[in-house]
Amino acid sequence: MRARDADSQARAGVVVQKRERADDPEGPVRAGFTATKKIGNAVIRNRAKRRLREAARLLLPLHGRPGSDYVFIARARTVSRPWPALLDDMESALISLARRKGGPASGPAHARRHRPDKDETAHG
RNA sequence: UCAGGCGGCCGGGCGGCCGCUCCUGCAAGCGGAGAAAUCCCGCAGGAGAGGAAAGUCCGGGCUCCACGAAGGCAAGGCGCCGGGGAAAUCCCGGCGGGCCGGUUUAUCCGGUUCAGGGACAGCGCCGCAGAAAUCAGACCGCCGGGACUGCGCAAGCGCCCCGGCAAGGGUGAAACGGUGGGGUAAGAGCCCACCGCCCCGACCGCAAGGAAGGGGGCACGGCAAGCCCCGCCUGGAGCAAGGCCGAAUAGGGAUGCAACGUCCGUCCGCGGACAGGCGCGCCUUUGCGUUUCGCAUCCGGGUAGGCCGCACGAGGCGGCGCGCAAGCGCCGUCCCAGAUGAAUGGUCGCCACGCCGCUUUGCGCGGCGGACAGAACCCGGCUUACAGGCCGCCUGACGCU
Numbered sequence A: 001m002r003a004r005d006a007d008s009q010a011r012a013g014v015v016v017q018k019r020e021r022a023d024d025p026e027g028p029v030r031a032g033f034t035a036t037k038k039i040g041n042a043v044i045r046n047r048a049k050r051r052l053r054e055a056a057r058l059l060l061p062l063h064g065r066p067g068s069d070y071v072f073i074a075r076a077r078t079v080s081r082p083w084p085a086l087l088d089d090m091e092s093a094l095i096s097l098a099r100r101k102g103g104p105a106s107g108p109a110h111a112r113r114h115r116p117d118k119d120e121t122a123h124g
Numbered sequence B: 001u002c003a004g005g006c007g008g009c010c011g012g013g014c015g016g017c018c019g020c021u022c023c024u025g026c027a028a029g030c031g032g033a034g035a036a037a038u039c040c041c042g043c044a045g046g047a048g049a050g051g052a053a054a055g056u057c058c059g060g061g062c063u064c065c066a067c068g069a070a071g072g073c074a075a076g077g078c079g080c081c082g083g084g085g086a087a088a089u090c091c092c093g094g095c096g097g098g099c100c101g102g103u104u105u106a107u108c109c110g111g112u113u114c115a116g117g118g119a120c121a122g123c124g125c126c127g128c129a130g131a132a133a134u135c136a137g138a139c140c141g142c143c144g145g146g147a148c149u150g151c152g153c154a155a156g157c158g159c160c161c162c163g164g165c166a167a168g169g170g171u172g173a174a175a176c177g178g179u180g181g182g183g184u185a186a187g188a189g190c191c192c193a194c195c196g197c198c199c200c201g202a203c204c205g206c207a208a209g210g211a212a213g214g215g216g217g218c219a220c221g222g223c224a225a226g227c228c229c230c231g232c233c234u235g236g237a238g239c240a241a242g243g244c245c246g247a248a249u250a251g252g253g254a255u256g257c258a259a260c261g262u263c264c265g266u267c268c269g270c271g272g273a274c275a276g277g278c279g280c281g282c283c284u285u286u287g288c289g290u291u292u293c294g295c296a297u298c299c300g301g302g303u304a305g306g307c308c309g310c311a312c313g314a315g316g317c318g319g320c321g322c323g324c325a326a327g328c329g330c331c332g333u334c335c336c337a338g339a340u341g342a343a344u345g346g347u348c349g350c351c352a353c354g355c356c357g358c359u360u361u362g363c364g365c366g367g368c369g370g371a372c373a374g375a376a377c378c379c380g381g382c383u384u385a386c387a388g389g390c391c392g393c394c395u396g397a398c399g400c401u
Helices: A042-063 A083-100
Strands: A007-010 A014-020 A030-034 A068-074
Touching: A007 A083, A014 A083, A030 A042, A042 A068, A042 A083
Parallel strands: A030 A068
Antiparallel strands: A007 A014, A014 A068
């Protein structure tokens, strides 16, 4: 919910939101996945989230900024989009977000990746 | 071979690479997170969505709460018979009614469908149309008689009155049974034959019920899914149930001090009676339970923080036996998803299947497509959705013998 007002980048296959945690600038990259009822029934929504989760597993270690929370929102075309195109969408969005604040990306995120997370107060 | 109907079954297969959850075994450290409870971190092996997992419409298991007795009331549900089943408004088989079809027209056969107890307990309703809609009725009509200072040569016609009829017309979902014949002024179960209907009913069946035969000219309409009557059944909430472990705050209990709705007794601890509030579906009788104000100390409970519940079950598969079937019994064998930020996947090939195009017609090459849909405590049903395919039975058409 806090990521809602943060920076966001939209591509054909995915919408990515990013928020840096001020109190934990070198912490792990965290990610959450969501799909609204607008894109389909439970089977479609699950498939969309699985594809996004797999794509994030491949790309976040390369382009994610440490100490940041990401939210990946599935779109209507997430399920039908060819796999390489979906990867391109997410990679492009991640790079744009990394460049927007704090200069060029400071290399690959080194910290261990958390389980896909959404609730930032989990360790509160 | 094709088409249609009904029933049953399946719901693509194999393999790379990279991941997720759980289980088992081994390993592990003065390891990490947290106040704690508790959780996490390595390696190996194994397992991992459905026929509907769906809708959440019924029935249970399980869990907690409630539940003194008697009588009455209210509310809801169910409703042919037998069997199955833990149970159900479920399943199987039968009976009866309606509808459809068939022929060898009979106590026949097949299919389909029905919330299928009661319409002599009572009330109510039956719109429109129609003359009349339930103690029913006479518009047109048919027949007989009479009057006429109407017409006509006449037979007769017209009009009015009295009486008879319920066959024909017309209305309707339904009009005091249908067809044919006799009969009559015209008619009518008025009489007769056949069909239908009602009553009794040998005998058959566990039963619902069936029924030979006999009797009766024949009336007794429908709706109970309008109220109702009869019979039977019925507490509530749900795994966010519920249990355990555990911070803070508020609230709770015990002890001490102050204080006690009224009255009585008192060994001053308290006990008894009455009154009121609350609870037991409602009411009555009766009977219970509980309760009647502030400060300090201790205790306990408790919060979506965690763990258990949480997967061996009305269980799956195979065989044999019983039964028309639903299903049941015995034996053998197997352990078969457990997420919760919600795992069971992502991606790439090959094969099979369907369609389209090219086609030197070799099933060779290329392209596209694969439904409905995701366990959430667990079972049994019902209902709804569904690409494609397989099997069985029935019906029809064509071909062959």
